[in-house]
Each structure stands twice: as C-alpha cells, then as structure tokens.
Amino acid sequence: MIEIERKFLVASNGYRDEAFKHTRITQGFLNTHKARTVRVRLKGDIGYITVKGESTQNGLSRFEWEKEISKTEAESLLNICESGVIDKIRYEVKIKNHIFEIDEFFGDNEGLVIAEVELCNEDDIFDRPQWIGEEVTGQIKYYNSQLSKHPYKTW
Numbered sequence: 001m002i003e004i005e006r007k008f009l010v011a012s013n014g015y016r017d018e019a020f021k022h023t024r025i026t027q028g029f030l031n032t033h034k035a036r037t038v039r040v041r042l043k044g045d046i047g048y049i050t051v052k053g054e055s056t057q058n059g060l061s062r063f064e065w066e067k068e069i070s071k072t073e074a075e076s077l078l079n080i081c082e083s084g085v086i087d088k089i090r091y092e093v094k095i096k097n098h099i100f101e102i103d104e105f106f107g108d109n110e111g112l113v114i115a116e117v118e119l120c121n122e123d124d125i126f127d128r129p130q131w132i133g134e135e136v137t138g139q140i141k142y143y144n145s146q147l148s149k150h151p152y153k154t155w
Contacts, residue, residue: 003052003064004122007142010113011133015102018129019091028081032145039145040077047074059138060122084148098126108151114142
C-alpha cells in the first residue's frame, strides 16, 4: 500500500496522440491534512475513496489506500467535500513497462498539465517521453489536495 511516483510538468500535447485511454475525473477532498488526505473521486461512472499518508522527504513515496465505491456514494460524498473540487481529463500512455498518467486540468487549474509515472521502487528506471518537462516530484503545490485550495490560476 505504498505509492511510489514521480511527477512532471508537460512540455507539449504529444501525449494525446499516444494515449490509449482518457477519462474525465471529478475529485474533492474530505480532509487535506498533510499527514492524511482523504480524497473522493468520480472517474467516469466509478467512484473511489482514497486515503493518502504523508510523503517521504524526497516526495517519492507515501501510503495509499483506495476502495471502489458506487457512483451514487461518490456523488454524495463530493457534496460534503472541502471547497475546491478538481476537474480534469486523465490520459494514459504506455511507454515500455510504465504507464504515464497525464492530467489536463480545467476550472481554476486550467492550463496546468501534469504527468505522473508510478514506479516499483524509488530507483526504477523509465524512459522519458519527448513531451515530459520539468520534474516537480515532492513540490507540494502540485498535489491535487493543494490545487483544490490554491489553484494554478492564483499563482
């Protein structure tokens, strides 16, 4: 239940042509404390509730627990989330043995595009696609929980 991932800004929209899947995501936060974040997500017609722990000092790893819930349950929970719901489209791109998840944000975070790649361990080697830009792993302002409170348009 440990998530290991790296985050990057995206330099171009080349990922769109490479994507094998894309899904609209709406998510809110029941709790945004840095030691324990509780997220509610509606990904297409499927709901999820996720608990994330505090990141390691380098920002690469943290506890993550997720459970699928019904669309109705997710919609009900989204109604009681903290203000600042996140709206985005997630594109998925397979590059050799890794899947990159690229989030194109809308609303108050429009213009921000972030790519994440989950790793098996912190030293996992992966190919960087041409459209990857600056690495922002561990920069808290790029966490969705923070984007809900301090959106990109206010930077």
